[in-house]
Structure formats: C-alpha cells, structure tokens
Amino acid sequence: MKIKWTLLGGILIFLSVLILHPQQEVVISIKEGMPAIPLALPDFIVRSSLPEIITIARELHKIISDDLKYSRVFQLLPKSYYSYIRPLNPEEIFFKDWESIQANILFVGEVPESEGKKFLFEGKIYDVKAGRFIFGKRYQSEKNLLRLVAHKMADEIMKIYGERELFTSKIVFISNRDGNDELYMMDYDGYNQTRVTFNKNQDYMPAWSADGKKIAYTSYRNNRAGLYILNPFEGEITEVVSKGTSFAPTFSPDGKKLAFCSTLEEGNPEIYVATSEGKKIKRLTFNKAIDTAPSWSPTSREIAFTSDRGGTPQIYIMDAEGSNVRRISFGGSYHDAPAWSPAGDRIAYISRVDQIFDIYVLNLRTEQVIKLTESNARNETPSWSPDGRHLVFSSNLTGTIQLYTIDYDGSNLRRLTSNGENKLPDWSR
Amino acid sequence: MKKLIILSLAFLMVFAALSSCRGRAKIEEVTPPPPPEVEEQPKVEPVEKIEEPVTVKEPELTEEEIFMSKTLEEINLEAPLQMIHFDYDKYFIRDDAKPVLEANAEWLKKYDAVVILIEGHCDERGTEEYNLALGEKRAKSTLDYLASLGISAERIKTISYGKSLPLDPGHNEISWQKNRRAQFLIIRK
Structure with missing residues (x-):
C-alpha cells in the first residue's frame, strides 16, 4: 500500500514538473511519505577575489544547505556526484549532466562583488528535467543579516513547492x-x-x-x-x-x-x-x-x-x-x-x-x-x-x-x- | 547695749569651748581630729525622691495595634497562616489540613480586615498546562473551605503557580509532597 502511494506520488510530481512554466506560480503539493526531491546545490559562484566575499558565499551555502536538509521536502545530492560532470557554468547549464546524476532541481547561487557593509546574493532555481529556469531572487543586505537572507532564499524554494515558510519562522x-x-x-x-x-x-x-x-x-x-x-x-x-x-x-x-x-x-x-x-x-x-x-x-x-x-x-x-x-x-x-x-x-x-x-x-x-x-x-x-x-x-x-x-x-x-x-x-x- | 551683751556672751562661749578642747587634747594626743561638728551646722534637707514619671510613658499596645504597626512583609514573614498539602493529582481538602484551616479561619476572624491570597502549587510530575489549572483548583477548594468556616469569600483571592515555584527543588516523594500545597499571603490589612 505504502509503495503504491509512493509510486503515485512520484508520478504526480513527475506530471507537475512536466507542466512547469517559469511565468506561472508553481505549486506542487508534497505529501508525507513521498520521496524527498533530489536537489543539486553546487558551491555558489563568487564574482570576487575578496576573501570576505568568499566567506559570505560559503556561509550562505552552508545555511541554505542545512535548511533544505532539515525540510524533509528536499534531498541534497552528495557533493561527490558533482565531480562526475562538467563544472557548473551559469551562462550555459548542461541540464543533461545534472539529470545524469539524478538531480530534479538545480539551485545556482551567485555572490557578486560588493563593497562596504552590504553584500549581494542571487539565487536561481532550475527544473533539470524540463531544462528550464523556474524562479530567481536577488537580495541585498547587511552582513549581520546573512542568516536571514539565506533562510529567506530557502523559504522561497519551499514556497515554490507549495510549502509554508519554515526557515524564517x-x-x-x-x-x-x-x-x-x-x-x-x-x-x-x-x-x-x-x-x-x-x-x-x-x-x-x-x-x-x-x-x-x-x-x-x-x-x-x-x-x-x-x-x-x-x-x-x-x-x-x-x-x-x-x-x-x-x-x-x-x-x-x-x-x-x-x-x-x-x-x-x-x-x-x-x-x-x-x-x-x-x-x-x-x-x-x-x-x-x-x-x-x-x-x-x-x-x-x-x-x-x-x-x-x-x-x-x-x-x-x-x-x-x-x-x-x-x-x-x-x-x-x-x-x-x-x-x-x-x-x-x-x-x-x-x-x-x-x-x-x-x-x-x-x-x-x-x-x-x-x-x-x-x-x-x-x-x-x-x-x-x-x-x-x-x-x-x-x-x-x-x-x-x-x-x-x-x-x-x-x-x-x-x-x-x-x-x-x-x-x-x-x-x- | 544689747549688742554688747550678745558679743560678750559669744566670747565667753568660744572661750569655754576652746578651754574644753585643750583639756581633751591632753588625754588623747594620737587620735585624729574629730569630725567637724555637723550637728551645729544648718541641716541639708534630705533628698527628695521624685516618684512622678518625668517623661510620658506609652500605653501598652493591644495585639491589634501591634499587628497594624507591622508591614505586610513583616507579617508574612511571621507566616500566621499555615500552608496545607494535597494528595498527588488531587485538590480535595485532606483531613489533616482541616484543623490547619480552622486555625487559619480563627486568625482571619480576629483580624477581620485582612485580605489574603491563596496560592495553589503543584509538584513537577504534572504537565505545565494541567498543573496550572490544578493549582487553581487547589486554591479554590481552600477558599471554599475557609468560606464554609465563615470567612467571607470577598476577603480571599486565588492564584496558581502550577509547578513553577517549588518549595523544595528535590525530585523525590518528600519534595513532591512539600510542593503540592496551598499557601497564604496577606495582601491587605
């Protein structure tokens, strides 16, 4: 019985993913007992050589990664999988590569060059199977609000999948x-x-x-x-x-x-x-x-x-x-x-x-x-x-x-x- | 003329006195000189003992007045109202608590302006939510018992602290028994 539901759930997710469209509000209801969605979260791209910016990118990645692992909605792909495929190129994403390591979703984070107390962060979510961009968000904030920015980004990913905000609760x-x-x-x-x-x-x-x-x-x-x-x-x-x-x-x-x-x-x-x-x-x-x-x-x-x-x-x-x-x-x-x-x-x-x-x-x-x-x-x-x-x-x-x-x-x-x-x-x- | 007679009489007396002194000195040469003849000097009035109090003495205070002179803190520290204890999970008044409440009622009748707060407490072996209600029940049954002894319910307020203010921080039956209680606080007099 459980297996049947899991199968049905898998099909439902599959169908929902098929009809995704970047402009639409995407809501997929995730029911408990369903397998968590495989999500690829490669290291964030740093557009700067400043050690401070590199640290920010690493911290943001760590927090978002912890959030999504905690969610029970997503399942992060092991880092070792990324070594089997070509390195991530944000300008030209090879979706077939990501599909080959069983990613359903690809999250691409970028931390551009910034000066002073503020930092910039951009996150993009791609549907790997459909080979398309689903959603993106850009944040500018003070460095002391770094955890909040990461939680907000993780909540955006939750919201796409029909979930309530959890990480900013x-x-x-x-x-x-x-x-x-x-x-x-x-x-x-x-x-x-x-x-x-x-x-x-x-x-x-x-x-x-x-x-x-x-x-x-x-x-x-x-x-x-x-x-x-x-x-x-x-x-x-x-x-x-x-x-x-x-x-x-x-x-x-x-x-x-x-x-x-x-x-x-x-x-x-x-x-x-x-x-x-x-x-x-x-x-x-x-x-x-x-x-x-x-x-x-x-x-x-x-x-x-x-x-x-x-x-x-x-x-x-x-x-x-x-x-x-x-x-x-x-x-x-x-x-x-x-x-x-x-x-x-x-x-x-x-x-x-x-x-x-x-x-x-x-x-x-x-x-x-x-x-x-x-x-x-x-x-x-x-x-x-x-x-x-x-x-x-x-x-x-x-x-x-x-x-x-x-x-x-x-x-x-x-x-x-x-x-x-x-x-x-x-x-x- | 009179003066002359008095003077000559005085001379005679002094002379007679002196001559008699000389006579004694001859007999007892080593004895110290006798004390001055006080008998002949004008007498000092004896010390008058003043029996009347000099300052006004405060009249003895009545029990009521002593009570009124104390602060609420001082009275509560003396704890004139004894606490009572309850059975586990229960809020009925135990037989051993009844004489305690009777004594408390007597005290409350004596000091009939006093307003009290009954605090209901629980031990740690109940949940936060239920315990808070249980503490309230314990305070309420204590209030009802005092009311049945003739204390106006108007003079009694209740509160529950659940298990948040244990008397004994221990985790054994002796501590728990101490902590399941209704205690009294005088809040007005």
Whole structure:
C-alpha cells in the first residue's frame, strides 16, 4: 500500500514538473511519505577575489544547505556526484549532466562583488528535467543579516513547492537565563536567541498570533496571573483579562480569535474565547471540572482541549462555539497539551505513564496513535512547525529543561537551547 | 547695749569651748581630729525622691495595634497562616489540613480586615498546562473551605503557580509532597 502511494506520488510530481512554466506560480503539493526531491546545490559562484566575499558565499551555502536538509521536502545530492560532470557554468547549464546524476532541481547561487557593509546574493532555481529556469531572487543586505537572507532564499524554494515558510519562522519560549522567567524568541534552528520581555515579573505560556506580529502570554503581576498581548516589534502591551488567573492563550489560525483558560467567573478553570484583540470575552465550557490547554484546528472551527471531567485529564474536541464535545484520547490516565497539526489531520499531545511524559501523535483520520518520543524524561508542550513536519518541545532529558525539535516521524532530534532552563515553546505559523 | 551683751556672751562661749578642747587634747594626743561638728551646722534637707514619671510613658499596645504597626512583609514573614498539602493529582481538602484551616479561619476572624491570597502549587510530575489549572483548583477548594468556616469569600483571592515555584527543588516523594500545597499571603490589612 505504502509503495503504491509512493509510486503515485512520484508520478504526480513527475506530471507537475512536466507542466512547469517559469511565468506561472508553481505549486506542487508534497505529501508525507513521498520521496524527498533530489536537489543539486553546487558551491555558489563568487564574482570576487575578496576573501570576505568568499566567506559570505560559503556561509550562505552552508545555511541554505542545512535548511533544505532539515525540510524533509528536499534531498541534497552528495557533493561527490558533482565531480562526475562538467563544472557548473551559469551562462550555459548542461541540464543533461545534472539529470545524469539524478538531480530534479538545480539551485545556482551567485555572490557578486560588493563593497562596504552590504553584500549581494542571487539565487536561481532550475527544473533539470524540463531544462528550464523556474524562479530567481536577488537580495541585498547587511552582513549581520546573512542568516536571514539565506533562510529567506530557502523559504522561497519551499514556497515554490507549495510549502509554508519554515526557515524564517520563530519560536517564542520562556527562559530563566537572566534570572527570572521571561519571554525569548529564536530562529527555527536555535540561532538568534533574543530576549523579548524585560521585567521582574514571572512571564509564562507565550503564543504567537497567526500573522506572527503579536504574542499573547501570562504575566504574574500584582498578585494576579493576567493575560497580556504584546507586540514585540513595537513594544506595546495590552491587558486582556483583568480578573482571575488566565493562561494557555492560543490565537486561531484565521487570525480572528484568541482562546485561553481562565478562572474569570466562578474561580474554576474554563475555556474562554475573545477577539484577537482580547475583546468580547465569551465562555465556552461550563463544567465543574478543569478545562484547559485549548488548541485550534487549522480551519478555526474546532478547538482541542484538556479536561478532567471524566475523572482524569483527557483530550477533547469541541466546536469553536463550545458545543459538540467529544473525547479523542483513550488508553491512558493522563493526557494533556494538545497541539493540532497545521494540516489538521493530527493532534500531538503528552501522555504521562509512570512519571514519564512522552509525546504521542494521534492521526484523526486513521485513529492511529504513534509515540514520537521514547525517553526516561518529561517531554512537554509540543508545538508544530508551520509546515507540520517538525515539532518543538521541552524536555529535561539532560537534567535541565531545554528545547528540542523532532520530526513528525520521531527522527532528527535536535537540541536548540542550553542557557538556563527553557520551556513552553510556541512555533510561529 | 544689747549688742554688747550678745558679743560678750559669744566670747565667753568660744572661750569655754576652746578651754574644753585643750583639756581633751591632753588625754588623747594620737587620735585624729574629730569630725567637724555637723550637728551645729544648718541641716541639708534630705533628698527628695521624685516618684512622678518625668517623661510620658506609652500605653501598652493591644495585639491589634501591634499587628497594624507591622508591614505586610513583616507579617508574612511571621507566616500566621499555615500552608496545607494535597494528595498527588488531587485538590480535595485532606483531613489533616482541616484543623490547619480552622486555625487559619480563627486568625482571619480576629483580624477581620485582612485580605489574603491563596496560592495553589503543584509538584513537577504534572504537565505545565494541567498543573496550572490544578493549582487553581487547589486554591479554590481552600477558599471554599475557609468560606464554609465563615470567612467571607470577598476577603480571599486565588492564584496558581502550577509547578513553577517549588518549595523544595528535590525530585523525590518528600519534595513532591512539600510542593503540592496551598499557601497564604496577606495582601491587605
């Protein structure tokens, strides 16, 4: 069955590649389980003898190469293959050569001569089989933004293949590295770890807005755990709820709503929904039990959440208006932290068994559950990457709580943080 | 004339005194001179003991007044309200916590202007999200119990810290038991 799908997928890609046209917006949907697309990424061409420019070209190549390898969409050809063919000539590309080493896509990068603080970078993508240019992009930037330029270029390649931007996405999290729990953000690969809040308060459970411009989070101020919306790029903070303890905020993918848990009314943790500005607060759950940890479906029409209304914490789904509640987690006594995948077909969550917390993924279509992490640790707070192929989570695997990413199939575990303790990650959409 | 008589009388007296002195000196030559004859000098009034207080003494403070004189920090440091503990994953008030809450209620009745914050805490063996709600539940059941003892719910606020502020950083049953708690903070008096 798997082989059949793979074959069908291969044919689909093949057909799509056939109808490519440089002027058209090319969108090929890549489904999981399909073989990664073979991509040739020869060394970038340097139009300068300046050692600085040569270094820039090498760094850009390294970052784009790391990005594409991480993607699970592309598969980089081994460098040794390039020695079998004629060296790359950007003025006249011998597509047959590249086809002979099984490249489907050829990426040609060039770093022209430049002076001062700025550098130039040009990337071109060729469809090898069709023997034509698909897409090109030119960047000019300051040298300190080199990583961003490389990530933007890699994201352009993703976009051609119908993927969401991944490499320019940001992970917001809580760290105590500067003394108390504050908000930080970083690139998907752990680079550029930047402090976002500067106060003596304990800040908690941050969540990106759908457009990646705002962060909702809980802050302990004046003996209250209030819910705030921060615009980290403008430095504006607004308070959403002025009563009770409010936490676990999550913006709907359509950008219109903000769901959160609060003890606003009767002192009991219930799920509420508001506009994305935090206005018009409406209660969704009415239950003596705990209702918490909401997570929106990608359509913004349903919400997964945790409730112990059945005696133990379990995962439920309800309609965005609060009706039609149904339980979806079974076979365990402690489930929490649901995270609905961007494609909508899966929900990741934490299951506690004998004091060990592992991440599980429930496939809503097949109702199959896979165990994503296998450890003797506490793995918590999973959050999907925008393309749904990776998850970020916290773990005390090494003794201290740190952030890791892992792929949807349990492979490619990467540690992202090491400074202080780091937890409660949320990956931007 | 009178003056003359007085003067001659005085002379006679001095003479008589001197002659008697001479007589004694002959008998006891080694003895030191006698003390001056104080009897004959005008007497100094005895020291008058002043019993009245010179400065105004502050009246004894009542317990209430002592309480009011302290800052909230000082009162909280004395921790007049004892914390209570919970069972793993649970938020009901245990039997051993009831007398503690009864004592706390008595104290709150005595200081009836005090407003408190009940903090709910959890151990590390729960997830961040559920623990925050569980801490809230623990604070709420503590509030409800105090309310059942006659303390106005208006005087009680609740907050949850989940597992973010453990009392004991250890990773064993003794630490976990200590960390599953509801503790009290006086926020107004």
